[in-house]
Amino acid sequence: MSIPFDRAPTATTDTQLSFDSLGAPLHEVTFVIVDLETTGTSAGKSEITEIGAVKTRGGEVLGEFQSLVKPEESVISPFVARLTGITHAMVDDAPSIRSVLPSFLEFSLGSVLVAHNAPFDIGFLRSACERLDYHWPQPTVLDTVTLSRRVVGRDEVRNHKLSTLAAHFGTEVSPDHRALSDARATGELLHRLLERFGGYGITTLEDLAAVRQAGWAKRQAKSHLAKGVPAEPGVYMFLDGTRRVLYIGKSGNMARRVRGYFNASENRGRMAEMITAAQEVSCLPCAHALEAEVREIRLIGELAPPYNRRSKNPERNSWIVLSDEEYPRLSVVRSTTALEKSSAIPLGPFRSRKSAQAVKELLDTLYPVKRCTARVTAATLAAHRPCVSSQVGQCGGPCAGVTDRQTYLSGIADLFDAMGGDFSSLRRLCTQRMTRLASEARYETAAEVRDAMRSAMSTAARAESAQALRAVPEILAHSPGPDGGLDLAVIRHGKLAAASHVRGSRAVADSSAAIRATAEWVPAPGPFPADTDSLPEETRVLSQWLQTATLITEQGAWSLPRSGANFHAQESGTVRLGDAV
Structure with a gap:
């Protein structure tokens, strides 16, 4: 059960928030507007015949660049000559691209093209x-x-x-298919367009570079929803007119992230739909990014917003269990009651029923475990009618x-070990099966075996890591914050119980005592x-955060078994150290 925001044990911070940089203001950006004339339309087959460029900043022209270029191999066709006015006679004495290109790259260095x-x-x-084997500087490009x-x-x-846009805006220079004239006209057009974008609140290069997809103006009309969002870590929620939560997100800087939804940096179709329905943005400031991420997970699990995909419906996790029968069989379950009735340690939780089912089918194939659902009774034994799995030798036929029982349980002893995290037999049997399938050219089936094995081992490793952390009564730790301060967290039985941010190491002791005293039990x-x-x-x-954090105090031992699921997963290359968490 997640902690309600208004009762969350979050300590206040003594750090002064810094001003949020909203990006490079457009009036401070240096633009180089460039136009080329070429011998054709294919960059791989045709060549440049003229380069024209204009450098501007804040509407002021800082410089111009113009040069004809002599093609090395291509021929200027009569059509291109009539269109541009550039003939072979004009470029015969012109420098080659080998001489012109370095000069242009120097002219445009550090600018937005x-x-x-x-x-x-x-x-x-x-x-x-x-x-020509020249380095391309990867500049920001605007079209x-x-x-x-x-x-x-x-x-x-x-x-x-x-030509159409130049006539519409009435530019002083008319394009004439010569590079410098067209670059000058494009420069005038750029500044006319920037004036229009300014009316939509687009005043930075980052915002302008993000304008790509249709529907941008419609979303931009709702940019007022981002006003008042604080520039600090936290969780933000988009709400509709009935205050139903549509989407939940987290960020180290909520102001910058929320603005992105309206300035078209978000190009997912479902987000455009969500923005259309949104009428309000509600925010919960947090002490640091870790607390924001945890609270996001809890809220998404509790509220299941329609436009979130990750972290929803945690109750739908699946496990693989051995049934509580005289002859146990494998099944995929979701309920806690079924877990309590299991005759072995359950394997899970899996993130989807589909992945759990794939692992169950692999285990059914590798071990002689009963597959049929029929209860073994005196009547079924008297009938002596073995199931299909028994007839093809996939199980020992306990149903007939x-x-x-003793022989059956001995036969699946390795399965009990695998359910408990000892994957020695699973790895061996999977390797044998994949080798045989590959020798029969059944590569897709072999890949399915490999994927199911990895799923089983990574799931067990995650569960083992989670169990290890949940066994620790309390951990107090800190990690470096983005402003040179320290992010503090109290973790109790695998759950974030309190969070705080301090400016420096001198304040750690006092803040640690305060958040421990007010942390959630x-x-x-x-x-x-269980729900708790x-x-x-x-x-x-x-667990991932603790991998790089500094421990201050620890009650109990936080450790993993030497030969458990994480050991086997890392040894097999299924996960690397730290990935399983």
Whole structure:
């Protein structure tokens, strides 16, 4: 059961929040608007005949670059000559791309490249760099075609060609298919578009670079929902008009993350749908990112928001158990009652019933365990009618009296070991089966065996790690915070009981005593899952955090068995050290 926010034992922080950098303001960004003339349309086959570029910042022209380029192999066709006015006679004495390209790269270094139909121009520049073995600097690139399609409607222009847009906005320079003139016109167009984006609240380069998909303006109209969101760690919730929670997320900086939903950096279709329905954003500030992640897990598990996918429905976890029968058989269950009736340690929890079923089928195949659901009674033994599995030799036939109980249990002793985390026999049997299947060219079936084995071992390793942490009454630890401070956490029986953030090591002692005194009481876990237990994902997150944290105090021993599930999983390469948690 998760802790309600208004009663959560979270200590206050004494750290002054720093101002959230919202990105590079557009008026401070240096743009290099570039245009190329070429011998054709293919960057791999055609060559550049002219480069024109304009460098601007804050609307002021800082410099220009222009050069004709002599093609080394390509021929300027009559059509291209008529279109651009560039002829062979004009480029005969021009420098080659080997001389021009380094000068252009130096001119544009550190700037944002802008072009109209940028994939064309940037594609030629990248191709030239690759051909000449020059380093391509990976600049940020903006395409004025893409930008114009987001803020210039179909009711304004019939298309988004440079000439059409230049005429629509009335640029001083008209494009004429010469590189420098077209670059100047594109530069004017860029600043006209930036004025329009400013009306939508787009004032930084990061916001502008994120404008890609349709529907952006509609989402941007709801950007007012992000106002007032604090620039600190925490959990944010999108709510509809009835205050139903639509989506829950967490971030180390809620203001920056929530703004991203409205500035089009979020390109998932279902998120666009969620933003359309959202009417409110509610926030819970947390002491640090770890607490935010834990509270997100708890809230998603409790509220099951429709637009969240991860962490939902933790009650749907599945286990593989051996039934409480005279001749036990494997089954996939979800209820705690079924776990309590198991005659062996349950294997799980699996994150989906499908993966649990795949592992069960593998175990049924590898071990001579009873598969049929019929109860073994005197009547069934007298009838002596073995099930199909018995007839094909997949089990000892206990349902027909072919095998007595003691012999049957001895035959599946290795299965009991595997359920308890000793995967020696499982690894050996899987290796043998995969080798045989591969020799028969049944590679897909062999891959299914491999995947099921990995699923069984990684699941058992996670469960073992969680059980080890839940056995510890209390751990107090800290890790470095993003501002040079320290993030403190009290973990009791695998559950986050308190969290705090302090500025420096001198405040750790006082803050530690305070959060321990106010931390949530967590009961010791029983042998089977209970409502008071921490969620498996929460325990996993805490275990991962502790891998790099510094322990302050510890009650009890936090350790893993030397030859348990984690040992076998790491030895087989299924997981690496620390991955299982």
